[in-house]
Amino acid sequence: MFDILKKTLETGSQTTKYPQIPDIAPAGFRGKPELLSEKCTFCGKCTTACPPGVIWLAEGDGEKILTLSYCGCIFCGRCEEVCPEGAIKLSGEYELASKTKEDLLTSIRRKT
């Protein structure tokens, strides 16, 4: 018993204060993909490469809209790999809890 207590005191705390203090994801972590509207050309390559099909391109009312749903995303990174413009980047963001599917949609748009 004393040995365990001694070892614990020597080791120190191994847990973090998350969620009170944000826990930074390690380098290379594949979190929430982010769309960069200033770089996107709306070519649609990411839409065909996405295995679960959670990115889609729509056109209407004089604009093109690229939408990504985090609901169903498997964080594989294929969209980032195939994008010729570097317009999708997987971030270190992992907090994706939501009460509705609509809250898990993100879109960028451009006038045609």
Ligand code: SF4
């Ligand atoms: S994010 Fe990249 S691959 Fe997807 S439509 Fe935009 S430019 Fe094309």
Ligand code: SF4
């Ligand atoms: S990370 Fe994978 S599953 Fe998620 S949007 Fe990109 S290609 Fe689709």
